[in-house]
Amino acid sequence: MARGPNRRRVDREAPAPPPGALRQGLKLALLWSVAGAAAVAGLAAGWRHLQDGDALRIRAIRTGPLARASAAELLALSPVRVGDGWLSADVEAMEQALSRHPWVREVRVRRAWPPSLEVKVTEREPRALVDLGGLYLVDDRGEVFKRAVPGDGLDLPVVTGISREAWVERRADVEPLLSAALALLARWAERGLDRSAPVSEIHIDPDFGTTIWAGDDGLEVRLGHGELPDKLERLERVLSALSAEGQRAEVLHLDNRRRPDWVAVRLKTTGPRGP
Numbered sequence: 001m002a003r004g005p006n007r008r009r010v011d012r013e014a015p016a017p018p019p020g021a022l023r024q025g026l027k028l029a030l031l032w033s034v035a036g037a038a039a040v041a042g043l044a045a046g047w048r049h050l051q052d053g054d055a056l057r058i059r060a061i062r063t064g065p066l067a068r069a070s071a072a073e074l075l076a077l078s079p080v081r082v083g084d085g086w087l088s089a090d091v092e093a094m095e096q097a098l099s100r101h102p103w104v105r106e107v108r109v110r111r112a113w114p115p116s117l118e119v120k121v122t123e124r125e126p127r128a129l130v131d132l133g134g135l136y137l138v139d140d141r142g143e144v145f146k147r148a149v150p151g152d153g154l155d156l157p158v159v160t161g162i163s164r165e166a167w168v169e170r171r172a173d174v175e176p177l178l179s180a181a182l183a184l185l186a187r188w189a190e191r192g193l194d195r196s197a198p199v200s201e202i203h204i205d206p207d208f209g210t211t212i213w214a215g216d217d218g219l220e221v222r223l224g225h226g227e228l229p230d231k232l233e234r235l236e237r238v239l240s241a242l243s244a245e246g247q248r249a250e251v252l253h254l255d256n257r258r259r260p261d262w263v264a265v266r267l268k269t270t271g272p273r274g275p
Helices: 021-052 071-077 091-098 164-169 171-190 228-244
Strands: 060-062 104-112 116-123 126-131 135-139 144-147 158-160 199-205 209-214 219-224 249-253 264-267
Touching: 071 091, 091 104, 091 116, 126 171, 164 171, 171 199, 171 209, 171 228, 219 228, 228 249, 228 264
Parallel strands: 060 116, 126 158, 158 199, 219 249
Antiparallel strands: 104 116, 126 135, 135 144, 199 209, 209 219, 249 264
């Protein structure tokens, strides 16, 4: 009689764990969890101690050379102080705060070692004054950045003809006029005209265009509208010719719309003004 294949039972039930093994496993898991939490807490406490400890407190805030703003004025604006945490110092908030100083164009703050902060400031370059119902300083980008005060100690040309009302209500329309006045000053200097006749005032008029007063004698130059590079070239030639003849002009007209290539000259007939 054929025998069937030998078979072993594989579906027997797994033996039950010995008494107490389950409780022991739970204890071990709990111990590991407690140890892990303690380690994380220890690391956090160590990090806080590292941040707030005396070894990593800001020892100095250095601003570098400044021409107009002062280190004391900048530090008075700063939300970060010497003694604060070096790693936790909010340098971005500090940059924003220092940017409120009127003479500051750009500012960058970086951490340095030993624990300190280095402040790099780019100051504004004043180019002119503008009369807006009071004199204000204008930088080389055409930005009006502060009211002028005697302590500024600046001798700059004045831009007139822009009312405060126009500046407040129609700034987008009048800002290009101010930028054009600054561009005119730059061209005047490029041609060397400022050496013999430095500009004292630029007047902007929507109808008559631009008029300049320059030099110790108050030479009046009526430029009118447009073609400034060509007009300044003609002006330079006329002033050179007058100087060669020992003559001085009182008023120069370069604003003839029908004959823009003409220059009309009114000569000065009186002697130079006394001191």
